[in-house]
Amino acid sequence: MATRPDRPRSPHLFSGPLALHYRWSPAMAASIFHRVTGDGMATVGTALLVWWLAAIAAGPDAYAAFLNVFTHADGGLNPIGWVVGVALTWAVFQHMMSGIRHLVMDTGAAFELKTNRTLAALTFVASVLLTAAFWLYLGIK
């Protein structure tokens, strides 16, 4: 066979820094963010959850060391606390919404182009609204 030109291999994604071979679509974004948020929760989220539980079990000093990373002395969140807290809650809601979309599609539903697009876009709307609602509730309670 004659020499063939280099072709992108599936699922080869990038043709340069941030330049995708593909045109963005809601379904592609939902899929990528399902993986990113799942991986993020499984690594960073797991580490923080285990640290939090172990600190509660270890006693007041260990718990204070945990709190000190994320809060000011007055108990309010510091910048790290805000970034980690909002990012993690958004990741939970986004993964939950695209996960429910997965379960819906497993039944064979929502493959029609328009419905599929709408449902994928809705996962982002819902995750942002739920994250905002969660933090508003914390703020006003």
Place this chain on the structure above:
Amino acid sequence: MTTQIGRVRGLGSAHAGAHHWWHQKITAGTNVLLVVWLLASIARLPAYDYTTVRLWLHSMWAAVPMVLLIASVFYHFRLGLQVVIEDYAHKENRFVMMILLNVFTAAAAAIAIVSILKVAFGAAA
């Protein structure tokens, strides 16, 4: 007794069937319940100081769902990360990554569950 066709139906050529996929979906469902429970519980705590949080986790009403959450979520992400590793790591790398994943999941689960039980069975304050 099953017929030969009954024995292999739905299993495909891997002979292992769809357990990985099915368990990922089952834990997705249990995750929804348990994660919503955790977020709601955290949001409704009156404060986040050591005494309040410890007293909360000391209660069976928090300790039991928390152990269930660790089991459901950790099994779920163990299955999920396996798929990610199979997508990107090959040959020896895949073998090593899978072992690291199992060690990470088991170690994290053990620390989490023992911590919960220590608080649950420990003194109230």
